[in-house]
Amino acid sequence: KEGNEVQVIQRHNHEPNENEVTKINFKNILKRRSENEIGSLNQIYEEENAVAHYSWKTAENLMRSCRKRSLPSLSNTLRELADQFKLNLLNRYQAGGELIFKAAVKEHCRRDWP
Secondary structure, three states: OEOOEOOOOOOOOOOOOHHHHHHHHHHHHHHHHHHHOOOOHHHHHHHOOHHHOOOHHHHHHHHHHHHHHHOOOOOOOHHHHHHHHHOOOOOOOEEOOEEOOOOOOOOOOOOOOO
């Protein structure tokens, strides 16, 4: 490819596989929703009607790894935890429509501490 021109190296001897294109599109939708939504993975899978294109076992593995990568890392210090609150990285965690993490980490100084 030079500039805006496409150079054909070898011609294809078949039409695009529409089934494969559909499967790739479903896969991308499942990945995106797994990363951005907190609902059950099976519910996302069912809502997308992916069963016609993608087995649940294969989709589940893909969706779990995408969701895991999208989660913030575990905090090693209180400072890191405070930063996660500041950056709103913990707002996606809910149970029954309520945020699980509602507080912030605050430093308190006591006069009798060295």
